Amino acid sequence: MNIAEVLxxxxxxxxxxxxxxxDYCGVTKSTVSRWCTGKSKKVHPETLEKISQxxxxxxxxxxxxxxxxxxxxxxxxxxxGYGLFAEENMEGYETVSESDFHKGDYFLRVTGNSMKxxxxxxxxLLFVKSCTDIPSGSIGVFLINHxxxxxxxxxxxxxxxxxxxxxxDVEPKIFTHEEIVTTPVQIIGKAIYSKTEL
Numbered sequence: 614m615n616i617a618e619v620l621x622x623x624x625x626x627x628x629x630x631x632x633x634x635x636d637y638c639g640v641t642k643s644t645v646s647r648w649c650t651g652k653s654k655k656v657h658p659e660t661l662e663k664i665s666q667x668x669x670x671x672x673x674x675x676x677x678x679x680x681x682x683x684x685x686x687x688x689x690x691x692x693x694g695y696g697l698f699a700e701e702n703m704e705g706y707e708t709v710s711e712s713d714f715h716k717g718d719y720f721l722r723v724t725g726n727s728m729k730x731x732x733x734x735x736x737x738l739l740f741v742k743s744c745t746d747i748p749s750g751s752i753g754v755f756l757i758n759h760x761x762x763x764x765x766x767x768x769x770x771x772x773x774x775x776x777x778x779x780x781x782d783v784e785p786k787i788f789t790h791e792e793i794v795t796t797p798v799q800i801i802g803k804a805i806y807s808k809t810e811l
Contacts (some may be wrong), residue, residue, distance in 0.1 A: 616664075622684065623668055624649075638663040683714040686750035692763045692785060693728040693741060693753055693778075704712040707738055717805040718743045721754065721762070728752070728764055729781035733807040741802035754802040764804060774798065 620674060622632060631645040638645070638660050645648055647653035656664065687704035707720050717740040726735050731752060739754070747753045750770035755776060765776035765786075774793055776786045788798050 616648050616656060616717075619668065620649050620664075622749055630659040637667050652732070661727060661732070671716070683708050683709050683711055683718065685714070685719055686731065686738070687720040687738065689721060690762070693723045693725040693733055709740070711730075711790065713740070713805075716740055716800070718802070721764075723807065727780045727783040731766070731779050733764060733779070733804070734809060737807045737809050739807050740805040742805055743802050745800055747803045748798055752804040753800050754804065756799045756801050758796050762801075767800070 617704075620634065624634070625626055628721040631642050631649065631794040635642045635646045636801055640660060644653070648656070650786075689704065691769055704722065709717075714783065720740055723733055723737045723739050724735055728734075733752075747767055749767060752764065753761060754764050755766050755767075765778060768775040768777055772789060774788045776788070778785060788796065792798065
């Protein structure tokens with residue numbers, strides 16, 4: 614984790630703002646803002662010690678932060694099926710491992726069972742890496758007609774895309790190259806893994 618990620622998470626978990634951090638560390642609010650946005654990654658050693666005291670952790674090795682959990686946001690719902698409108702509501706945060714933290718960007722909650730044979734089930738949290746293209750045969754997250762989000766396996770053919778379910782009861786959807794542009798059909802992420810909440 615870097616300074617921006619740690620401070621942003623600290624603010625959220627402790628319900629404090631940049632003013633609090635600035636006062637505690639003896640710096641200006643604009644300095645804290647630059648840290649939190651990633652525009653400045655340089656911290657004076659004395660200030661770093663104050664941040665370390667504030668967080669009650671050792672910041673010198675940011676890859677071994679034990680006092681903070683690695684988290685990614687749960688952004689909304691993705692349909693394992695079709696016909697569900699995209700929802701960009703923030704549902705909360707999900708804890709991930711340090712290695713997974715760098716592999717993906719957010720979680721979407723799955724509804725429906727069209728991907729059940731790929732071990733993606735109704736109610737699961739799907740970990741997604743934001744991207745605009747994936748290889749044929751990969752499981753991706755697609756935005757259809759600007760308002761429907763679905764998770765499917767993408768099969769790229771010379772004249773079309775096939776969005777294939779992992780359930781024999783669900784028909785694939787086929788889009789010609791023209792329909793991909795005019796509908797449109799957009800790749801918005803690649804599925805990293807799906808997890809079932811206990």
